[in-house]
Amino acid sequence: MNTVRQSFAAEPERFEFGAAPLHKFDLARREFFKLLGAGVAVFVVAKDALAAQETPPGSRSFHNEELPKEITSWLHVGEDGVVTGFTGKAEMGQNIRTSISQTIADELRVPFESVRLVMADTSLTPFDAGTFGSRTTPTMTPQFRRVAEAARNLLIGVAAKEWNVAPEGLVAADAKVTDPASKRSFSYAELARGKTLAQNLPAEDPVTPATEWKVAGKPLPKVDGRAFVTGSHQYTSDIRLEGMLYGKVLRSPSFGATLTSVDDSAPKAMSGVTVVRDGDFVGVTAPSVHEAQKALDAIRAQWKEVPQVSSKEIFSYLKKNAEPSSNERFRHQKGSVEEGLAAAAHRLETTHNVAYIAHAPLEPRAALAQWTDGKLTVWTGTQRPFANRDELASVFHIPESSVRVIVPDTGAAYGGKHTSDAAIEAARLARAAGKPVKVVWTREEEFTWAYFRPAGVIEVKSGISRDGKLTAWEFHNYHSGMSGIETPYDVANQHTEYHQVPLVLRSGSYRGLAATANHFARETHMDALAHVAQIDPLEFRLKNLSDVRMRSVLEAVAKSFGWPRKKTQEGQGFGLACGFEKGSYVATCAEVAVNHASGDVRVIRVVEAFECGAIVNPDGLRNQVVGAVIQGLGGALFEAVEFENGRITNPHFAAYRVPRFRDVPKIEAVLLDRKDIPSAGAGETPIMAIAPAVGNALFDATGIRLNNLPLVPNGLRAA
């Protein structure tokens, strides 16, 4: 069976903030050349001139759909030979500035160093729904290949005309077009000189196969690396404008509280301070952050609070408050679970609770806003610049054409920077102050007023035959989401369902979304089944898997890890887990050590095999895979947002534990390069299998089955 899945449009699930409305790009062709100088430009514009990309909003079917072919991206080859690509995607550490540049260089046949990328600027780049869902590589890579190929052909055409020869015989390489017959050549710079050639392209698929890539596929270092090690890169929070003020916003003491009275006489008496009040919005501006904070602290406000659910009761609350009417879009059924269970030799039921966790990107939400003649420019670290632009336009009742959102390469997001909170706050304060205003959230604000990866309850029921084959599979996720909810294992009788619950805490995207929770539940349950069946966990999985790519990552990880391993020390344990999501495959092995006396748990070694089709940049990919393992260890072992009476009770790094140097095991990433399969994204899937691998290893070490995340917030003592 050929199980290469090529149609892997992202599920825009509930917690992947919906795509924004579609918009025309409004930079006129003439403006484009004015801005960039003469040269050769290629625009790829959708048939209907609308930039329909990503999965359209409202389409939330359970099954994957083919991606729309309409694409928008463009490229300019200047008179100096500099190649500029334009994309609405944002760089936040996932290293797409590098990988996209590689792709352009590869297809245009120019040196990597001559390519630059303009990213995530609503006035300069094509519309983009946002940088999320592991969509950049599968959508942007083929788009830029098409654009670059077209630009190359345009340049060949110019040369052919110049020499009066047929273009078919000419060769493009090393930023030159050469006529092999006469040995004449023109550089791209020479060909672009004095031209304002532009071409619209239909979306075709003529791309260089991965086996012939020369620049792509190589472990090239991160673009602008020097700017990062010297501290010269300007993140949003680093940008300064003439006369700029610093802003702070008054927060309620608890979620859902409403303002009943404000006394702002004390801050108003402070030098250089402006207080801004607009309904429930109260903020201050001052000449420095410190003075702004003092002014904010001097405001006396009264609030009316309302009762709120606390973390102690969250899981029973989620289960009790699930929406009663089952929604067909969220349900997948085949065969009969009842019959499958009746036929089973062994049956198993498990319940898994998954806590809220925080993204905690090291650069907190930040925005700098400037109003000029009724037009608004905002620099902000967001994953959705165009949606932020639309939200700003809507909030301030101005046309979208009056708002420009620019995203400097950002201090990470992990799914946590979709919204425009800081941008709206900075813009409101700047309008009142009549000067540019910068708002940088404090760490406490970030831990409290951002949004979280939603908590969830997952119930699994299954049956296996005497020889260890799955006969029935029933899986219910309450609240946390649908990503990765479908089992990759072969089972004739299954029922998978997602149950919505009204929000308790503000919740949204997080690297991998609910796939981490769903994989944790599924792979923990599979491990328990293997134990019931008395079959080795790897063998048990392979027995129930026909997906060739999944089998490949499992076999690769087992080989590198040395599975099955014999225990040589007290407290040692080994665990395994695997998964599939968003076009890529992961399998992870973990070794743990448990100190039975102290309850101390250490993850000693992790091997992770990952396969995402043809690899664009193995070095960047390795960073993403190792990084996902480390980040995933936090949610696996100890991260949990705690809350009571509408207050987050651990909103500091001192209380909310994230992985630090001592938590990091020895990690090996095994990257499978499938040059025959289109490149998929790699930002998310590598985080999905670490939690169940560690949990299963802890079971192996102690005989204690841990069914909830985090696994061991307080260590693990033998029962």
Place this chain on the structure above:
Amino acid sequence: MANSLEIEVNGKRYAVSYPPDTPLLYALHDELGLTGTKYGCGEGQCGACTVLIGGAPRRSCQIPVSAATAKPITTIEGLEKDGKLHPLQQAFLDAGAFQCAFCTSGMVMSSVGLLQTNANPKREDILQFLQGNICRCGTHPRVIEAVQHAARMMLERAR
């Protein structure tokens, strides 16, 4: 001006007009425009704001600017000499030891502090010393590799 504080940063003297109880971080980052030093938590927990004061790594978010006038301060901007990167900067660059890189300045400054007191640190020393620096992207193994590599380079150079 009531405030006429002076601090020495990267070999230059600067007048600071921010109130004296302002954390050094904001004086450096916002008033002097030395934006390589980052705000990550304001609580001394993440290490992104690490600078050297009198050669020792300190969390600049925890020190009032008035307490930083006596000793010379070095920020990430002060490491490069005559267009040549400090061996630690070069090692981070060579190892690709960053992803979003928001922690990088603090990681480099803490590591400079480590190598000044311990020229040949064991892996365990590096873990211990960098335990207070958070990297959310999970680039820790490459940071360790970079520090070890820089230590070797600096020892060879000193020979």
